[in-house]
Amino acid sequence: MTQATNLLKVVVIGGEGIGPEVTDQSVRVLNWFIDRRHAPLQLHDAPYGAEAYREFGQILPAQTMEAVRNADAILFGATGGPDLDVLPKPVRHQGSLLRIREGLTLFANLRPIIAHAALFASAxxxxxxxxxxxxxxxxxxxxxxxxxxxxxxxxxxxxxxxxxxxxxxxxxxxxxxxxxxxxxxxxxxxxxxxxxxxxxxxxxxxxxxxxxxxxxxxxxxxxxxxxxxxxxxxxxxxxxxxxxxxxxxxxxxxxxxxxxxxxxGSLGMLPSAAIVPRDAAGRSKALYEPVHGSAPDIAGKNIANPLASIQSVAMMLRMTLGRPEDADLLERAVRHTLEAGHRTADIAGRGDTPISTFAMGDAVLASLDQIAA
Incomplete structure (x- = not known):
């Protein structure tokens, strides 16, 4: 059994708008790798945003910044929106995502762009x-x-x-x-x-x-x-x-x-990683997040595309967690899910019936089960 001291720490920050919705699906995927592939990961939620401000008086509480400093990887959802816009400007400035990037010196942002053949018709x-x-x-x-x-x-x-x-x-x-x-x-x-x-x-x-x-x-x-x-x-x-x-x-x-x-095909398909240089073991601490924003107009409707966040998990598995085979497996599962015709509203074509955020998470997990069987 893996000792707790050997577990890699992943801090999860849902953020604002659709951030928590898409991040929830990525957490389900990470738990699949913990349960099925024995990935030595320990997931921790950390407060951030307007809700954190109401509870702690800060958008980015000190305990959250301490958690991200001590983490091996950070999974971030999204930031911005009306709940933050009404807060005083100095409060927003001190707690912005830019402060996390600057505080961790995450100076390089990698944004892979891949066109999936299954989406050509609706692109x-x-x-x-x-x-x-x-x-x-x-x-x-x-x-x-x-x-x-x-x-x-x-x-x-x-x-x-x-x-x-x-x-x-x-x-x-x-x-x-x-x-x-x-x-x-x-x-x-x-x-x-x-x-x-x-x-x-x-x-x-x-x-x-x-x-x-x-x-x-x-x-x-x-x-x-x-x-x-x-x-x-x-x-x-x-x-x-x-x-x-x-x-x-x-x-x-x-x-x-x-x-x-x-x-x-959509902003909902773009993952990203904000990194620092690799350490002696070849790993790179990073913050992983979808490229899309908080999309407050669709927040809470369970219709956002979680694939950008899920593909950010694939980047995490490869770049920080040192599990390239698991990263390949997850990327295959995303392709399989798209080839099977599963579509959220942003990538749906004529004649497609869009599915929910949660249902897309279900579809990816089902693809993982099928491929790994």
Whole structure:
């Protein structure tokens, strides 16, 4: 029997909106691996969001931040929505998801984009455009305009108001995330596209120069290209199968990955991992979450797609928990579920009958049982 001291700690934070609903299905999947595959995991719920504020006076209570610091992995649902919007701005700022990312130095965000053939008929893009789509966006996550100073809204002497945000990067911030992208490219097709706006932004000039220097010094075996972000957005919907690994800054990565959801069929299909460098054992502590937001308009209706969250669990199994065979098994189960015709509303096509969030969880668990039998 596995000793408690050897169990890997997974902190579960449902968050706001549809976050708890989709995360509940991922917890069911994790418990399947604990029960059926003897995964040495220990799951802990941690308070976060408006409910935590009502109970503890903080969106991100100290005990939750302590739990995530001590965890091997964090499974996060979603943040944002009307319950948080009514809270004072300083409270929201201190408890935001950005603070967790910054506090843990989760500087690299991996967002895989895969087009499942079973969804071609209902996808927004043409089937011939989606054939062979399998790429990863690596987004810098704790720098640039989301964190740069100065920032704020001020009133000018003439009465006008001015909003200020600062786009700023240092050499080390650029190099550490680009190194992750180069190393990832080495495990795939040895192709990396760096995306910036160097034609109008000094931070983009620095970004491109540092990418080139790192390429020449350490990764000359990888085929490197550069692209402006506006062109990249067009290429992702025009010919998404030309991409392998894309690396870009915080703001551009946020926008491009949502754009790339059209190649996967829905935001409800996109998992992600926010990571730090691997340790001596080859594992990487990370926060795993679906790319989609809290979707307050459908929260509580049991209709959200949990597959992005469930596929985030597959990333967790592979990257942090060191269980690549289990990750492969879960990814096969998701494909099997889609091939069997199970659809939530966001990925349903003409003639499909959408199923609930919970029913999609049931379907994935049934696929796991069938494949593992």
């Amino acid at each position: 927004p893009l043409k089937a011939e455009v989606l054939e062979g789509v399998d790429f990863v966006i690596v987004r810098e996550l704790v720098g640039a305009i989301y964190f740069g100073q100065p920032r704020g809204i001020e009133t000018l002497p003439d009465g006008q108001r001015r909003g200020v945000n600062t786009q700023v990067y240092t050499t080390s911030e650029i190099r550490r995330v680009v190194r992750v992208a180069f190393e990832l490219a080495r495990t795939r097709k040895h192709r990396l596209c760096s995306v910036d706006k160097a034609n109008v932004m000094e931070s983009g000039v620095l970004w491109r120069e540092e990418v080139d220097k790192l390429h020449q010094a350490e990764f000359s075996d990888v085929d490197l290209s550069h692209m402006y972000v506006d062109n990249c957005a067009m290429q992702i919907v025009r010919k998404p199968n030309q991409s392998d690994v894309i690396v870009t800054d915080n703001l551009f990565g946020d926008i491009l990955s949502d754009c790339a959801a059209m190649a996967a």
